[in-house]
Amino acid sequence: MTSLPLIPVDPDARGRRPALPPRHLADLDLPGRQALVAELGEPAFRAKQVSNHYFGRLVRDPALMTDLPATARERLAGTLLPTLLTPVRELACDDGATRKALWRLHDGSLVESVLMGYPDRVTVCISSQAGCGMACPFCATGQAGLTRNLSTAEIVDQAVYLAGVAASGVVAGSPPRLSHVVFMGMGEPLANYSRVVAAIRRLVAPAPEGLGLSQRHITVSTVGLVPAIRRLASEDLSVTLALSLHAPDDELRDELVPVNQRWKVSEVLDAAWDYATTTGRRVSIEYAMIKDVNDQPWRADLLGRLLAGKLAHVNLIPLNPTPGSRWDASPKPVEREFVRRLRDAGVSTTVRDTRGREIDGACGQLAAAEDRDTEAPGEERRDRA
Ligand code: SF4
Numbered sequence: 001m002t003s004l005p006l007i008p009v010d011p012d013a014r015g016r017r018p019a020l021p022p023r024h025l026a027d028l029d030l031p032g033r034q035a036l037v038a039e040l041g042e043p044a045f046r047a048k049q050v051s052n053h054y055f056g057r058l059v060r061d062p063a064l065m066t067d068l069p070a071t072a073r074e075r076l077a078g079t080l081l082p083t084l085l086t087p088v089r090e091l092a093c094d095d096g097a098t099r100k101a102l103w104r105l106h107d108g109s110l111v112e113s114v115l116m117g118y119p120d121r122v123t124v125c126i127s128s129q130a131g132c133g134m135a136c137p138f139c140a141t142g143q144a145g146l147t148r149n150l151s152t153a154e155i156v157d158q159a160v161y162l163a164g165v166a167a168s169g170v171v172a173g174s175p176p177r178l179s180h181v182v183f184m185g186m187g188e189p190l191a192n193y194s195r196v197v198a199a200i201r202r203l204v205a206p207a208p209e210g211l212g213l214s215q216r217h218i219t220v221s222t223v224g225l226v227p228a229i230r231r232l233a234s235e236d237l238s239v240t241l242a243l244s245l246h247a248p249d250d251e252l253r254d255e256l257v258p259v260n261q262r263w264k265v266s267e268v269l270d271a272a273w274d275y276a277t278t279t280g281r282r283v284s285i286e287y288a289m290i291k292d293v294n295d296q297p298w299r300a301d302l303l304g305r306l307l308a309g310k311l312a313h314v315n316l317i318p319l320n321p322t323p324g325s326r327w328d329a330s331p332k333p334v335e336r337e338f339v340r341r342l343r344d345a346g347v348s349t350t351v352r353d354t355r356g357r358e359i360d361g362a363c364g365q366l367a368a369a370e371d372r373d374t375e376a377p378g379e380e381r382r383d384r385a
Contacts, residue, residue: 019107022082024153025051026160026202030209033080040079042072050080051208058164084157096172101162105130105154109147111186113158115165117174122166124178126158128196129187134223135258138290138319138327141186149192155199158185160211178211182219184242189220190228196220197235204237215239221286223259224268233278241275242284242315243268247294248303256294269306276311283310288317289330289338300338304345314342314349 025033025047033047049067053059062068062077085103088110092099097117104110109130116123132139133146163178165171181203183189189196200218202210221242222229229241245265247253253260260268272283285307289295307314316339319329330338335351342349 021084021106021151021154024082024084024151024157025054025080026153026156027151027198029201036079037076040075042076046072046076047080048208050076054081054160055202055209055211056207058160058167084151084154085161096170097174099162099165099171101158101165103158105150107148111150111154111158113162113185115162115171117166117171119173120175121179122171122174122177123180123182124159124162125182125184126155127185127187128155128183128189128192128199132187133191134188136223136256137258138256138288138322138325140322146187149195150187152195152198152202155195156202156211159203163211179213180217180219181213182221182242184219184221188223188225190222190225190232193228193231197232197237200237200239216281219284221284223257224263224271225259226263226267226271229268229271229275233275238279238281240281240284241272241279242286243272244286244288245303246286246288246290248299248306252294252299256290265306269310272312273310281311283312285312285314286317287314288319289335290319291328291330291334293327295330295334295338297337297341300341301345304342304347307342307347308345312347314347316349316351318352318354320354 023036025036028036030047030051033051034044037047037050038044046068050065053065059065060077060081062073062081065073065077068076084106086105087101088104089102090099091102099115101113101115102110103112111127111130113127114125116125127150129149130147131144132141134142135145136142159178159181166174166178167176169176183196200215200220203213203218204210204215206212215238219240219242220232221244223244232239232241244257245253245268246256247260248265250260250264253265263271272285275281276283285303287294287303303314316335318335319327321328339349339351
């Protein structure tokens with residue numbers, strides 16, 4: 001959930017019936033791809049070949065698939081690899097280490113992804129929905145509403161495309177191989193549950209079935225859809241859960257994260273702790289620092305009491321204000337005091353160093369942010385709100 005992407009959903013796309021994108025090999029597991037290839041009258045092993053080009057070599061141009069018969073390349077690629085994402089704009093900042101991509105989908109919807117290069121890793125932040133229905137008031141995406149869920153392949157293709165960008169070597173000073181994926185672009189991932197889980201399975205399956213990433217390097221964020229958190233815990237996946245909390249008390253969280261009116265702080269945290277127990281994975285608690293709204297010392301103390309002794313880590317995120325918004329980032333001294341109180345309570349805490357702020361349209365609220373934690377060097381994360 002949450003990025004606070006500032007790029008609005010295409011107004012022309014709003015109000016239309018969501019139209020399904022064309023089927024793509026990333027929508028299917030390998031047997032499904034083989035069945036599709038068989039329908040074309042081709043031997044089943046062609047599915048593996050095309051999959052290996054897409055996931056293994058990051059190649060999607062049929063002319064480069066020279067192990068396929070020339071007569072079948074266009075047909076196989078046209079069927080298995082239809083174009084899902086059309087680049088509209090690519091923006092770079094941080095000396096090229098942060099690159100934001102804006103895509104147009106087949107129905108005109110716009111979504112964004114962000115590639116972030118670091119000396120030891122490459123992370124992409126991907127969107128799971130066009131728009132978002134969660135209506136968080138400090139988030140431009142939330143104000144625009146939900147256009148539609150992305151398909152599994154539309155989600156996966158963002159990562160595969162940007163893995164190809166990283167492999168091309170344009171992100172100087174970073175390894176060429178994509179290592180981390182965070183579901184923190186547009187949308188609430190757990191509101192598009194089945195496609196997001198299928199996308200995770202593609203991302204972690206070894207090539208040619210998938211991209212071969214480590215489950216531990218995948219983070220799914222949520223505003224706190226309790227039944228979906230519990231369902232995710234039962235999936236036999238060990239991805240990191242990032243809970244966008246933003247307030248420790250129901251009175252304020254009801255306003256900042258409206259879904260809290262359905263599932264209260266205590267219920268959401270119970271689900272998060274059960275997730276941590278089941279998976280053994282530390283939960284990230286995301287907390288956007290909003291001036292004079294949620295940054296009071298007493299809220300730091302309350303948050304500390306809620307989290308003390310739990311398998312949790314707090315990511316404090318300096319709010320990236322939307323132009324014209326009444327929401328602003330907390331002053332640094334206030335932020336430092338918040339951190340001090342949490343750490344005094346024994347809670348591991350990071351202040352995220354936002355990336356990409358000078359990119360016009362920005363990477364969403366927190367769309368390109370990364371932890372910088374003196375307590376936990378090397379810990380990776382980023383979030384949306
Ligand atoms: S901050 Fe809220 S409204 Fe914005 S993308 Fe995340 S869940 Fe949706």
